[in-house]
Structure formats: structure tokens, C-alpha cells
Amino acid sequence: MGEGSARLLSVMPLLSCRVSGLAVLFMAACASAQQPYPIKPIRLIVPFAPGGIADFAARSVSQKLAENLGVAVVVDNRPGAAGITGSDIVAKAAPDGYTVLITSISHTINLSVNKNLPFDTRRDFTPVMLIADAPNILVTHPSLPVNSVKELIALARAKPGQIAYASSGSGTSTHLSGELFKVLTKTDFIHVPYKGGGPAVIDLLGGQVQLMFATMPTVLQQIRAGKLHALAVTGSRRFAGASEFPTIAEAGVAGYEVSGWTGMFVPAGAPKEIVNRLADESAKILRAPGTKERFLIQGAEPAVKMPGEFAAFVESEIVKWTKVVEFSGARAD
Numbered sequence: 001m002g003e004g005s006a007r008l009l010s011v012m013p014l015l016s017c018r019v020s021g022l023a024v025l026f027m028a029a030c031a032s033a034q035q036p037y038p039i040k041p042i043r044l045i046v047p048f049a050p051g052g053i054a055d056f057a058a059r060s061v062s063q064k065l066a067e068n069l070g071v072a073v074v075v076d077n078r079p080g081a082a083g084i085t086g087s088d089i090v091a092k093a094a095p096d097g098y099t100v101l102i103t104s105i106s107h108t109i110n111l112s113v114n115k116n117l118p119f120d121t122r123r124d125f126t127p128v129m130l131i132a133d134a135p136n137i138l139v140t141h142p143s144l145p146v147n148s149v150k151e152l153i154a155l156a157r158a159k160p161g162q163i164a165y166a167s168s169g170s171g172t173s174t175h176l177s178g179e180l181f182k183v184l185t186k187t188d189f190i191h192v193p194y195k196g197g198g199p200a201v202i203d204l205l206g207g208q209v210q211l212m213f214a215t216m217p218t219v220l221q222q223i224r225a226g227k228l229h230a231l232a233v234t235g236s237r238r239f240a241g242a243s244e245f246p247t248i249a250e251a252g253v254a255g256y257e258v259s260g261w262t263g264m265f266v267p268a269g270a271p272k273e274i275v276n277r278l279a280d281e282s283a284k285i286l287r288a289p290g291t292k293e294r295f296l297i298q299g300a301e302p303a304v305k306m307p308g309e310f311a312a313f314v315e316s317e318i319v320k321w322t323k324v325v326e327f328s329g330a331r332a333d
Contacts (some may be wrong), residue, residue, distance in 0.1 A: 024056070037271075044061075045103050047180065054103060061282055083104065084110055086103070087103060091118075097266060097274035102262065104261065130309075131305065132261060132295060133300060136214060137239075163211065164190040165209060166200035167194065167213070168195075176321060183328065199210060201222070234260070235258070241299065287302070289290065
């Protein structure tokens with residue numbers, strides 16, 4: 001046996017060990033990659049403070065989702081900058097299905113009213129599904145001499161720039177609801193932004209402002225008590241929890257529709273099978289008996305749009321609010 005052959009024989013056991021070690025690592029990696037989703041806790045990030053529709057929707061889904069998936073599902077409120085702070089956490093998270101965003105219509109509005117977003121709304125998120133539909137409601141102070149949307153339009157045209165509407169802040173759905181109304185009715189109202197819906201409703205009740213496109217939960221009690229006058233809801237159809245009120249479109253403003261929706265997103269690049277699993281399991285929860293009644297109490301309805309349909313809806317919302325913002329000049333605070 002030559003010297004070269006002897007050397008080869010001497011290193012073969014070492015090479016064999018190394019090859020075996022690499023094979024073990026490769027098989028372990030394959031086994032890990034093939035593990036069914038999920039295998040660890042899932043975090044639902046809500047980019048708003050507790051108590052709103054998005055928070056309610058996340059908590060309504062989380063418990064049953066945990067049961068169905070067999071892992072903990074934790075709601076993590078990360079408020080700030082009209083939803084931007086929490087959304088940025090998700091945009092920069094690993095696209096593995098363990099960090100999920102539960103957010104609202106502001107997700108599609110922020111793209112237009114805030115030119116310095118730390119993420120790309122279209123490229124950095126994958127839409128999973130629509131969870132809830134929550135229309136706003138047009139309410140007026142009793143001192144305003146109108147009993148219908150048509151009368152409000154007539155009064156606004158007679159007094160341009162003299163009637164004030166409140167919102168929960170610049171760039172919010174309660175603000176853009178008013179701007180869309182102005183665009184479609186060719187009227188001129190004064191926008192008065194507040195730091196939240198609560199303070200806005202307080203001033204509306206006091207008569208400091210004359211009207212508001214308010215979220216349902218903040219004003220339904222005052223409507224029932226006769227302290228505020230409801231004219232119409234902003235959605236595409238009548239709200240099941242207050243079906244006596246027409247939609248603004250029914251009341252004469254063709255093409256008007258605003259939904260304070262809530263939806264689920266994951267970071268861009270998440271595998272399709274994970275997106276579909278989250279959507280399928282969440283849809284089962286939203287369609288279960290009793291869910292609709294719980295949502296109605298909160299001023300919302302469960303709404304199911306699966307990934308493809310929801311992605312098209314999100315794009316249509318981005319396009320719509322971009323046009324409204326460009327026309328009105330609205331900007332975030």
C-alpha cells in the first residue's frame with residue numbers, strides 16, 4: 001500500500017464522522033421545517049389601546065384560536081401614532097406566522113396622511129382576512145335644525161364654513177368620513193380634531209361642535225337618550241344593531257361608504273399555508289353561533305373576507321382614501 005493510500009485510509013473515519021454529522025444536521029433541519037404550524041405561542045399585536053373595536057375583535061378571536069391551534073395566543077396592545085407604532089413591529093417581524101397584526105381602517109388611511117411611514121403598507125404586509133365591520137354614524141347636536149341628511153346638506157350649502165364637525169383626530173376614520181361627505185356633497189364644514197372620541201363626544205353633547213361621524217359605541221347611548229340626533233350610518237348597508245337608521249347613500253349621497261373595519265395581517269413573505277390556516281381557523285370562530293350578538297353590542301358585526309378577497313378590499317381602500325386625502329388636503333396630527 002502506497003503512502004497516499006495509507007493517508008486516505010487514515011482520514012476516512014474522520015470524513016465519515018463529518019459527513020454523518022452533516023447528515024444529522026440536515027435531517028434535523030428538514031424535520032424542523034416540516035413541523036406543523038404552529039409549535040409556539042402566537043402574538044396578536046393590536047396597535048391601539050385596549051377598549052376599541054380592534055382590541056375587542058382580537059380578544060374575541062384569540063381564546064378560540066388558541067383552542068383550535070393548540071398554542072397560546074396572546075393579545076399585545078402597542079398603541080401609538082394612529083396605529084403606526086404597533087404595525088411597524090409586525091412589518092419588521094419574521095414572516096413565520098407567530099407575529100400577527102390586528103388593525104383597522106387607519107392602516108389604509110395612514111399611507112396617504114403620513115408621508116414618513118417606517119414601512120411600506122403594500123409591500124411589508126400580507127392581508128389574511130377581514131374580521132369586523134363597524135360603520136360610523138352621523139349624529140348632530142339637537143340645536144342644529146336638521147332632521148335628515150338632505151336637510152344637513154342644504155343647511156351646509158347655505159352656511160358654508162360655519163358648521164363644525166368633530167373627529168377623534170386628524171387622519172382617523174371619523175375625520176375622513178367627514179372629508180368624504182364634503183367631497184361627495186360639495187359642502188364646506190369646519191373640521192375640529194380631538195385627542196380621541198371621548199373628548200369629541202363631550203364637546204358635541206355640550207354644543208361646542210354641531211355634528212360628528214362618530215363610532216357607534218361612543219354615541220348609541222346618547223342617541224337612545226335623545227341627547228344626540230342620528231341621521232344615518234356610514235356603511236354600505238344598514239347596521240343590524242341599529243337598523244332604524246338609513247345609510248348615508250340611502251339618504252341621498254350616492255357612492256358614500258365608510259366602514260371602520262378591522263382586519264388581520266402578517267409580515268410579507270409568510271408561507272401561503274400559514275396565511276390560509278390563520279384565515280380558516282379565524283373564519284370558523286367568526287361564523288360560530290353567538291358571535292354576531294357579541295359584536296353587535298360593541299357596535300360592529302363579524303365580517304369574513306378570506307385572503308384573496310381581503311387583499312383586493314385593502315387595495316381598494318388605499319386607492320379610495322388616497323383620492324379623498326389628495327382632494328381634501330387632510331394630514332395626520
